[in-house]
Amino acid sequence: MRDVxxxxxxxxEVAEHWxxxxxxxxxxxxxxxxxxxxxxxxxxxxxxxxxMLSGLLTGQEHLGALIADFVGLxxxxxxxxxAACGSGAAALRxxxxxxxxxxxxxxxxAGVEKMTDTVNAETTTGLVMAADADYESIHGLxxxxxxxxxxxxxxxxxxxxxxxxxxxSVNAHHNAVGNPNAMYRRPVTVEQFSRARMxxxxxxxxxxxxxGDGAAxxxxxxxxxxxxxxxxxxxxxxxxxxxxxxxxxxxxxxxxWLSAVEASAFKAYQxxxxxxxxxxxxxxxxxxxxxxxxxxxxxxxAERGKGVWLAQAGExxxxxxxxxxxxxxxxxxxHPVGATGIYQVAEVVQQLRGEAGANQIANxxxxxxxxxxxxxxxxxxxxxxxxx
Amino acid sequence: MRDVxxxxxxxxEVAEHWxxxxxxxxxxxxxxxxxxxxxxxxxxxxxxxxxMLSGLLTGQEHLGALIADFVGLxxxxxxxxxAACGSGAAALRxxxxxxxxxxxxxxxxAGVEKMTDTVNAETTTGLVMAADADYESIHGLxxxxxxxxxxxxxxxxxxxxxxxxxxxSVNAHHNAVGNPNAMYRRPVTVEQFSRARMxxxxxxxxxxxxxGDGAAxxxxxxxxxxxxxxxxxxxxxxxxxxxxxxxxxxxxxxxxWLSAVEASAFKAYQxxxxxxxxxxxxxxxxxxxxxxxxxxxxxxxAERGKGVWLAQAGExxxxxxxxxxxxxxxxxxxHPVGATGIYQVAEVVQQLRGEAGANQIANxxxxxxxxxxxxxxxxxxxxxxxxx
Numbered sequence: 001m002r003d004v005x006x007x008x009x010x011x012x013e014v015a016e017h018w019x020x021x022x023x024x025x026x027x028x029x030x031x032x033x034x035x036x037x038x039x040x041x042x043x044x045x046x047x048x049x050x051x052m053l054s055g056l057l058t059g060q061e062h063l064g065a066l067i068a069d070f071v072g073l074x075x076x077x078x079x080x081x082x083a084a085c086g087s088g089a090a091a092l093r094x095x096x097x098x099x100x101x102x103x104x105x106x107x108x109x110a111g112v113e114k115m116t117d118t119v120n121a122e123t124t125t126g127l128v129m130a131a132d133a134d135y136e137s138i139h140g141l142x143x144x145x146x147x148x149x150x151x152x153x154x155x156x157x158x159x160x161x162x163x164x165x166x167x168x169s170v171n172a173h174h175n176a177v178g179n180p181n182a183m184y185r186r187p188v189t190v191e192q193f194s195r196a197r198m199x200x201x202x203x204x205x206x207x208x209x210x211x212g213d214g215a216a217x218x219x220x221x222x223x224x225x226x227x228x229x230x231x232x233x234x235x236x237x238x239x240x241x242x243x244x245x246x247x248x249x250x251x252x253x254x255x256x257w258l259s260a261v262e263a264s265a266f267k268a269y270q271x272x273x274x275x276x277x278x279x280x281x282x283x284x285x286x287x288x289x290x291x292x293x294x295x296x297x298x299x300x301x302a303e304r305g306k307g308v309w310l311a312q313a314g315e316x317x318x319x320x321x322x323x324x325x326x327x328x329x330x331x332x333x334x335h336p337v338g339a340t341g342i343y344q345v346a347e348v349v350q351q352l353r354g355e356a357g358a359n360q361i362a363n364x365x366x367x368x369x370x371x372x373x374x375x376x377x378x379x380x381x382x383x384x385x386x387x388x
Numbered sequence: 389m390r391d392v393x394x395x396x397x398x399x400x401e402v403a404e405h406w407x408x409x410x411x412x413x414x415x416x417x418x419x420x421x422x423x424x425x426x427x428x429x430x431x432x433x434x435x436x437x438x439x440m441l442s443g444l445l446t447g448q449e450h451l452g453a454l455i456a457d458f459v460g461l462x463x464x465x466x467x468x469x470x471a472a473c474g475s476g477a478a479a480l481r482x483x484x485x486x487x488x489x490x491x492x493x494x495x496x497x498a499g500v501e502k503m504t505d506t507v508n509a510e511t512t513t514g515l516v517m518a519a520d521a522d523y524e525s526i527h528g529l530x531x532x533x534x535x536x537x538x539x540x541x542x543x544x545x546x547x548x549x550x551x552x553x554x555x556x557s558v559n560a561h562h563n564a565v566g567n568p569n570a571m572y573r574r575p576v577t578v579e580q581f582s583r584a585r586m587x588x589x590x591x592x593x594x595x596x597x598x599x600g601d602g603a604a605x606x607x608x609x610x611x612x613x614x615x616x617x618x619x620x621x622x623x624x625x626x627x628x629x630x631x632x633x634x635x636x637x638x639x640x641x642x643x644x645w646l647s648a649v650e651a652s653a654f655k656a657y658q659x660x661x662x663x664x665x666x667x668x669x670x671x672x673x674x675x676x677x678x679x680x681x682x683x684x685x686x687x688x689x690a691e692r693g694k695g696v697w698l699a700q701a702g703e704x705x706x707x708x709x710x711x712x713x714x715x716x717x718x719x720x721x722x723h724p725v726g727a728t729g730i731y732q733v734a735e736v737v738q739q740l741r742g743e744a745g746a747n748q749i750a751n752x753x754x755x756x757x758x759x760x761x762x763x764x765x766x767x768x769x770x771x772x773x774x775x776x
Contacts, residue, residue, distance in 0.1 A: 060521035065632040084450040101489010133448035244453040
């Protein structure tokens with residue numbers, strides 16, 4: 001297997017892009033990534049597109065061929081990859097495998113989602129397709145309410161008040177201020193968090209990431225070929241690992257332990273030859289504050305029941321022990337679901353290149369991005385390292 | 389890159405399975421394939437699921453984790469791959485790449501589709517998502533009517549009467565009689581074809597493949613490891629090739645020439661070191677009779693404008709020069725869209741193992757399966773060879 005590097009990144013602003021269709025968003029990100037890499041488009045072998053909801057919400061499947069053609073790559077191998085909200089990083093995982101294994105040399109991986117201006121159904125109907133249709137959503141559960149059950153259980157088991165989760169939201173919004181691609185570029189306080197309106201008790205508006213339209217893309221190639229493409233700087237993929245779990249939360253022996261997060265993170269640590277202490281920043285899948293908490297615990301950054309204290313102690317800020325959501329996270333950058341996994345990776349690349357502007361983590365060498373499908377049923381972890 | 393073999397296959401009957409959900413269908417096929425291979429389930433590294441419509445039609449995405457868990461493989465790497473009606477073979481293409489490149493040793497690739505008993509929208513709304521939503525379906529075109537435009541143009545350009553296409557339908561139905569998994573196990577005549585009721589002029593009911601519920605699966609491993617799993621016989625994947633084209637038919641310079649079929653087939657021939665003359669049977673993507681015609685031409689089995697004559701001359705029958713749709717094809721086995729590509733490959737495996745029963749092609753050594761997404765926008769060609 002060959003080492004794989006990221007030689008280009010592209011992102012659109014996450015927003016309500018009423019004037020941009022899915023192909024325009026994806027096109028903007030893909031073309032920006034190709035330009036950033038400084039690569040000839042004719043060198044590109046394949047396009048993998050991460051997307052969850054294009055069928056239900058926009059009446060369009062077949063995004064591989066559609067986007068390949070739109071960006072001027074008609075004819076190349078192209079597919080869509082879906083793993084609920086983990087679709088972006090799942091596509092990257094397959095792209096990584098194709099380059100590492102020698103199937104392709106140059107692969108573009110894009111994530112795209114258009115969640116406003118929908119056809120066929122509303123976004124809430126779309127998002128719950130990440131859960132078990134026959135055993136969860138059929139009872140009227142939404143995706144938020146499944147997470148609300150987890151949060152309620154966590155608060156009960158560990159005797160934690162809702163306000164304690166507020167620091168995740170404060171951190172994410174604080175970091176989004178410096179990210180021109182973020183949807184919510186304004187700070188919030190713990191007081192505002194506590195007063196935010198209820199969505200699905202105990203999850204309130206500021207526990208929840210915002211949906212939006214957006215696309216992000218990366219260009220991959222074997223590390224041995226990456227030296228020629230130092231246009232924007234090169235970052236090496238040290239580890240790529242995916243694991244799954246039961247989709248329905250009630251099927252898991254312990255609903256407060258995300259086994260697939262643990263399996264995916266520790267496979268990644270092993271592949272990279274590192275541990276949680278070596279990670280300089282961690283793009284957490286903070287779809288809800290409870291998911292941040294559980295992810296930090298299962299990834300080895302906090303003991304069971306203690307994840308929320310990392311946030312309260314300030315350890316997740318840019319100056320803390322393990323900065324998370326350094327560009328705003330899902331919470332404040334926004335969560336265009338199938339694109340999120342690629343945004344996370346593109347943001348880690350920005351940090352490792354030293355191009356994160358006001359949000360730069362000092363001396364960042366090793367960054368981790370973790371993308372989750374459903375409430376922990378598909379988890380993909382990537383560890384990236386800066387080139388000298 | 390390692391050589392890759394298929395060591396097990398599984399198929400459910402294509403039918404209206406009102407009593408079986410998507411996970412049950414997929415589970416049946418996956419477990420049958422694992423049993424056929426004689427492999428320990430714990431050896432399996434990953435599951436790739438080809439599916440197009442589960443979100444819109446069943447309210448369920450996230451099939452990778454869902455099906456992995458259901459078949460007792462909780463925890464393994466699992467994703468869904470989508471490329472419209474080419475989803476099945478697109479998943480196989482990625483599974484092939486993962487094994488060939490060394491990312492995984494044992495991969496199960498399943499295709500599944502549940503098209504009856506729908507939620508959110510009707511099947512016609514689902515199928516047109518293979519076309520261009522912004523430029524084709526927005527004008528009211530259905531997927532059948534796009535193919536009807538192609539067929540009308542073909543008849544006009546080459547001065548061909550509708551009845552000439554009937555032999556494709558006759559051949560498919562004749563072959564389905566001997567396939568216990570086929571949906572329409574009854575012969576039809578050219579006279580019945582000519583009298584069939586109109587769907588979208590000039591496409592009538594017997595020009596069209598039937599939708600249905602179904603699932604198929606294959607187990608892959610490196611050929612060097614395949615010798616241990618001769619339970620059901622082993623077949624080698626000699627070539628795997630994917631190509632794309634513009635999704636919207638009006639964007640193609642010549643709507644009657646399927647460029648992606650040509651590119652995919654000829655890449656596959658090159659990889660396998662063979663030509664059309666060496667192929668003993670060809671599972672064609674006969675979603676409509678016009679697609680069979682155009683595919684035979686672009687794959688090098690007939691000159692431009694002459695594909696339909698191959699059928700009329702009897703060359704596509706089991707005794708002909710290039711037997712196609714040997715187990716009934718999409719037309720009569722049925723076309724559960726995301727599963728079709730895997731059915732095609734499983735049927736080629738049956739032929740190469742000598743297990744096709746009454747439908748056996750004598751001395752079949754080299755078989756080709758070609759799965760198409762949209763009206764030619766994504767094409768995946770696999771060439772399989774019998775082991776001695």
